[in-house]
Structure formats: structure tokens, C-alpha cells
Amino acid sequence: MILDNDNLMPIYVQIAEWLENEILSGNIVSDEKIYSQYQLAEMFSINPATAAKGLNILASENILYKKRGLGMFVFLDAREVIKEKRKTQTLKTLTLNLVIEAKRLDLGEKEILDMVSKVIQESREG
Amino acid sequence: MKVIQCDNVTKSYKKFNAVNKLSFSIEENTITGLIGRNGAGKTTLLKLLSGFLKTTDGKIKILNEDPFNNLFVSSNTIFIDENMNFSKQLTLDEILSAAKGFYPNFDEIMSRKLLEHFSLTQSKKHNELSKGMTSTFNMILGIASHCALTIMDEPTTGMDAAVRKDMYKIMLKDYIENPRTILISSHHLEELEDILEYILLLKDGTKYLHMPIVDLKEYAISFRGKVEAVNSLIKGRKVLYEESFGKDSIYLVIETNNFQEDMSEARAINIDAKSVSTNDLCIYLTNPKQGGINYVFSKE
Numbered sequence: 108m109i110l111d112n113d114n115l116m117p118i119y120v121q122i123a124e125w126l127e128n129e130i131l132s133g134n135i136v137s138d139e140k141i142y143s144q145y146q147l148a149e150m151f152s153i154n155p156a157t158a159a160k161g162l163n164i165l166a167s168e169n170i171l172y173k174k175r176g177l178g179m180f181v182f183l184d185a186r187e188v189i190k191e192k193r194k195t196q197t198l199k200t201l202t203l204n205l206v207i208e209a210k211r212l213d214l215g216e217k218e219i220l221d222m223v224s225k226v227i228q229e230s231r232e233g
Numbered sequence: 234m235k236v237i238q239c240d241n242v243t244k245s246y247k248k249f250n251a252v253n254k255l256s257f258s259i260e261e262n263t264i265t266g267l268i269g270r271n272g273a274g275k276t277t278l279l280k281l282l283s284g285f286l287k288t289t290d291g292k293i294k295i296l297n298e299d300p301f302n303n304l305f306v307s308s309n310t311i312f313i314d315e316n317m318n319f320s321k322q323l324t325l326d327e328i329l330s331a332a333k334g335f336y337p338n339f340d341e342i343m344s345r346k347l348l349e350h351f352s353l354t355q356s357k358k359h360n361e362l363s364k365g366m367t368s369t370f371n372m373i374l375g376i377a378s379h380c381a382l383t384i385m386d387e388p389t390t391g392m393d394a395a396v397r398k399d400m401y402k403i404m405l406k407d408y409i410e411n412p413r414t415i416l417i418s419s420h421h422l423e424e425l426e427d428i429l430e431y432i433l434l435l436k437d438g439t440k441y442l443h444m445p446i447v448d449l450k451e452y453a454i455s456f457r458g459k460v461e462a463v464n465s466l467i468k469g470r471k472v473l474y475e476e477s478f479g480k481d482s483i484y485l486v487i488e489t490n491n492f493q494e495d496m497s498e499a500r501a502i503n504i505d506a507k508s509v510s511t512n513d514l515c516i517y518l519t520n521p522k523q524g525g526i527n528y529v530f531s532k533e
Binding site for chain 2: 116117118119145148149151152153154155156157160203207
């Protein structure tokens with residue numbers, strides 16, 4: 108994967124999100140060792156210190172744990188923690204932006220909800 | 234351990250202070266980007282650190298010793314720029330063989346592989362190379378030398394975009410395998426920033442900023458929206474850049490201590506808030522005039 112340089116998110120946040128996605132998709136499972144800062148640095152062509160910052164975010168959020176001298180591993184309930192975090196943060200922000208844009212367009216609550224249900228339906232059928 | 238220590242360093246040319254009371258230090262095994270506008274003092278600083286120039290005032294310590302006229306520092310430091318002089322008699326191949334004698338850690342095998350990778354003919358002479366190829370060769374020499382302190386002044390001058398990208402990747406990969414202290418100046422911050430750990434920003438010969446590059450991303454915030462609403466968000470803080478556009482709208486960049494808080498506050502009143510790219514931020518911070526180029530064209 109190539110990092111998105113136009114993305115205004117700091118690189119280390121993008122690294123943390125990418126690792127979360129790897130955990131969510133099951134590519135890395137509970138109690139498995141996750142990439143080291145040096146592996147990440149090579150994969151994404153970034154400074155190892157930046158990669159370490161991405162890993163440390165996940166450690167501070169109890170998604171990863173450190174084993175002395177062995178590296179970082181995935182917590183047992185990491186997937187649940189990530190899902191909960193994404194629900195309360197990422198999804199909330201997306202919803203907020205949706206509501207702001209709808210307000211700009213003078214759309215009411217019902218019209219927003221209708222649009223959302225329509226998209227859900229379409230994705231089911233698709 | 235600190236590899237570079239500068240204490241109140243000044244370098245004057247006649248009455249002009251190219252470097253002016255500059256103090257900073259750089260830790261071992263880090264990559265630092267030296268950024269600044271033309272004439273900010275970057276090259277003078279790098280030449281002082283490499284021991285090519287003598288300070289007018291102040292103290293420099295490289296690996297704990299004064300770099301000027303110092304063989305220990307010379308053998309542990311390499312300075313790469315576009316004016317490197319090599320004997321006109323020597324082929325690229327012979328220069329690489331000779332380099333091993335000067336730099337004990339020189340990785341000859343890698344240097345030859347890199348020549349091949351960038352399609353440089355070993356039997357060519359250094360002064361027969363094009364501008365971009367000269368830079369490519371010099372940078373290969375700089376990377377392969379594996380010096381404790383590697384200093385590069387605008388090393389990518391003349392290289393095409395593909396070569397620049399490859400070169401930074403190679404430098405990073407080699408740094409991961411052979412950690413050392415690297416100081417590199419460039420005008421292409423957007424190409425370099427991902428591999429940096431620190432940034433040192435010079436303005437008028439003095440230090441403007443020296444911080445981890447990841448922190449720079451949250452150093453400032455930009456607002457875009459109606460003048461009145463945007464102005465209400467400034468709250469006495471330093472405006473780094475402003476530009477009006479559209480009908481009474483404004484784009485404003487200010488310093489911030491709490492990026493997230495400022496972001497949500499702006500969004501609550503319907504103002505578009507974003508982080509500022511490192512490259513743009515450095516331009517704003519080092520701009521002699523605020524407000525961009527519009528004043529040049531103003532008829533008033």
C-alpha cells in the first residue's frame with residue numbers, strides 16, 4: 108500500500124489505521140506478533156521513529172501489548188476495541204459531516220434517513 | 234549521545250552574518266532535514282559542521298571535537314554537494330575504490346550495485362557526467378560511505394523525479410540496516426519528509442524551529458470560511474498566513490496548541506478546518522512578507 112500524501116492525517120495515524128484494518132480483516136490475529144517499526148518503515152518508506160509512533164498509539168489504546176525484547180502483539184479483544192473506537196469516533200465524525208452537508212442543502216431529517224436506508228438497500232442488493 | 238552540538242555559532246562574511254548565534258544539537262542515529270529559503274544559511278552551516286569553514290564566533294562540537302582542521306572528524310564525516318571535485322583522471326570505478334581508503338566503513342559492493350541500478354557507466358569520468366548523473370553519483374558515494382555523520386547539501390539537484398524517489402528509499406533502507414546520523418538539506422520537503430525524524434528550520438541564519446517532524450503536522454491549523462467567523466477563532470494567536478478569496482471569505486493559518494480542540498470548535502460553527510502540509514507550513518513560517526504574492530500586483 109502506498110501512503111496517501113494528500114491525506115492531511117499525520118503519517119503515524121495512517122499507519123495506526125492501516126494496522127487496525129489488518130487486525131479487523133483478520134490478517135493478523137490475537138496474540139500474533141505485529142510488524143516491527145523497522146518492517147513498517149521499509150514497507151511504507153517512512154522513518155522508523157514515525158512507524159514507532161503509530162505502534163505506540165495502538166499500545167496506549169490497549170490494542171497491542173509489548174513483550175520485552177520480542178516486540179508487540181495483538182491483544183485478545185483488539186478487534187472489539189477497534190470496532191468500538193471506530194463507532195464512537197470515526198463513524199460519529201462521518202455522520203456529523205453528513206449532517207452538516209445536508210444542512211447546507213436544506214435537507215431535513217427524513218430526507219437524510221431515507222438516503223441512508225437507500226444506500227443500505229443498494230449495498231445489500233449489489 | 235549528541236553527534237552535533239552548536240553553541241551560539243556565528244559565521245560572518247565581511248559584515249553579513251550568514252549564520253547568526255545559532256544553537257542546537259542533534260542526537261545520534263537520527264535523520265534531520267535542514268530546511269530554509271535561499272540565503273537562510275543552510276550551506277554555510279553544513280560547511281561549518283563539516284569543518285570546511287571556521288566559525289567567526291561560538292563553538293561547534295562534532296562527535297565531541299571541533300571539526301575545523303580535524304582528521305578524526307573528517308574521517309567520520311562526509312559532505313556531499315554538487316561541487317564535489319574529483320580528479321579528472323579517475324573513472325567512477327576508480328573513485329569508488331579510492332573512497333574505501335578514506336572511509337573505513339565504505340560499502341564498495343553496494344556502491345557498485347547502485348551505479349548499475351542508476352545506469353552509470355563505471356568507466357566514465359566524473360566530469361563527463363550530466364548534472365543529474367553527477368548528483369546521483371555523489372549521493373551514492375555519500376550513502377555507501379556509511380559515515381557516522383553523513384551531511385548532504387541539496388543532494389538531489391538535477392535528478393529526475395524517479396531517481397529522487399529511488400534515492401530516498403535507498404537511503405532509508407540503508408539507514409535502517411546501518412543506523413547513523415544524517416543531516417540533509419533540500420527544497421523538496423514534500424519528497425523528503427516521510428523519511429525524516431527531525432526538522433531544523435533556518436531563517437536569516439538563526440534557528441526558527443527544531444522539532445520532530447510528526448509534531449510539525451499539528452503545529453498549525455488552517456481555517457477557511459467567512460471572514461467574521463474565521464476571525465473569531467484566532468483568539469490572539471499568531472497568524473502565519475492569510476489570503477482572501479471569493480466573496481468575503483478568507484483562508485487563514487494560525488499556530489495551535491491543541492489541534493483537535495481547535496478543529497472541533499471550528500467545525501461547530503461551520504468553518505472548514507484542516508491541518509497544513511509540512512511544505513506549505515515551512516513556506517508560511519519563512520515568508521518575509523505575509524499574505525502571499527498579491528501585494529506585488531496591487532495597484533494601490
